[in-house]
Amino acid sequence: MKPSIPKGTRDFGPVEMARRNYIFSTIRQVFALFGYSQIETPAMENLSTLMGKYGEEGDKLLFKILNSGDFLRGVDPAMLADADSVKLISKISEKGLRYDLTVPFARFVVQHRNELQMPFKRFQIQPVWRADRPQKGRYREFYQCDADVVGSDSLINEIELIQLIDEVFARLRIATIIKLNNRKVLSGIAELVGAPEKLIDITVAIDKIDKIGIEKVSEELLERGLSQEAISAIRPILEISGSTEERLAKLEEVLSGSETGLLGVKELREVVTGIESLGMRASVEIDVSLARGLNYYTGTIIEVKARDVAIGSITGGGRYDNLTGVFGMPGLSGVGISFGADRIYDVLNALDLYPADDAFATRVMFVNFGPAEAAASMKMLKALREAGISGEIYPDSAKMKKQMGRADALGIPFVAIVGETEMAQGKMTLKNMHTGEQSLLTPSEAIAAILGHS
Helix, strand or coil: CCCCCCCCCCCCCHHHHHHHHHHHHHHHHHHHHCCCEECCCCCEEEHHHHCCCCHHHHHHCCCEEECCCCCCCCCCHHHHHHCCHHHHHHHHEEEEECCCCHHHHHHHHHHCCCCCCCCEEEEEEEEEECCCCCECCECCEEEEEEEEEECCCCCHHHHHHHHHHHHHHHHHCCCEEEEEEEHHHHHHHHHHCCCHHHHHHHHHHHCCHHHHHHHHHHHHHHHCCCCHHHHHHHHHHHCCCCCHHHHHHHHHHHCCCCHHHHHHHHHHHHHHHHHHHHCCCCEEEECCCCCCCCCCCCCEEEEEEECCCCCCCCEEEEEECCCCHHHCCCCCCEEEEEECHHHHHHHHHHHCCCCHHHHCCCCEEECCCCHHHHHHHHHHHHHHHHCCCCEEECCCCCCHHHHHHHHHHCCCCEEEECCHHHHHHCCEEEEECCCCCEEEECHHHHHHHHHHHC
């Protein structure tokens, strides 16, 4: 039987890993630059930690792990006969694979609260698992790259996170639009049209405006029980345009009767003023239709899109006021973002923005002519590695064509040849595989030539 991997998972070869590591190391460096400390949590958590945190649908998408040993021991045969999977799971499974990094982080904060210095700034780059239906761009195993600050209400945190986002995408050379909104603005709109209890219905519908257009959104609002009068009041708010300041001024005017809405506009203005005073490479846009998992967010909402590639959000996040409440530690406010590594990978591929040398690890390969030449080559290779140049030696004294074929196939830019003549002089012949040029060089000269080519 031909070996295979589970649906919704992927293998990554050397070139793909070099590219993924370029993304992860760029994000990791910027997280550290902004003062975030890395943590890791286990791949599996107790189901009691995970269940009930993502809604009924999320509970179904959790990968459950069967208890060790005879997991059916002690299970009532009648329960097996009933085939009630929900009741059965509690008897045969105590653990599950993490669904995201946020709930494990909340558990971590509560469990280690006496050791943590507040505000606590953490980042986490780890895989998560969802028993979702695999389709293009949606996998059952994928990485999340999260950064959060908990234990502070200050909007300085939002300003810093937006600066962090801007820095990551500047380093990756991806032109972006950073869209901002505020949960309080959305609450204010619901109050304004006299339907505060319909807040979720309103935002679920208007969040689709980019995909289905304003006419279809109006139809959906009607289906969700909003009056034609309320829809007529919402529509001009969604069509607010102009510069950032003009949008904020119009929102202020429209929401003048809502204390909550005005507070949202005030927070938005403070964040925008803060980031603009520091200078931004990305475009910043106020988007009133932006909701992003509204139940979760309580203040600022952030979404990032690539300018030059038609793909969904590549980063998102926002302010939440009760991250740890589900674990008995209420009132801890925080703000966080998550980079979509897989979508960023697709954007960099589409725009061919990877550094040229990132597709291969080896910079130089030494040819092997036999035991004596190999021994001399390995001494020179050691000197190159000490200078930070990645290199390898062909392990067998095979035909020259075969050895050069390997260097060519792997895209290795330099080949070093150490034969009798070179050995006698303590030198190597260094061949540039791109230009075909060859030079007789000492190890130190070869180091300078290779580093100068980087």
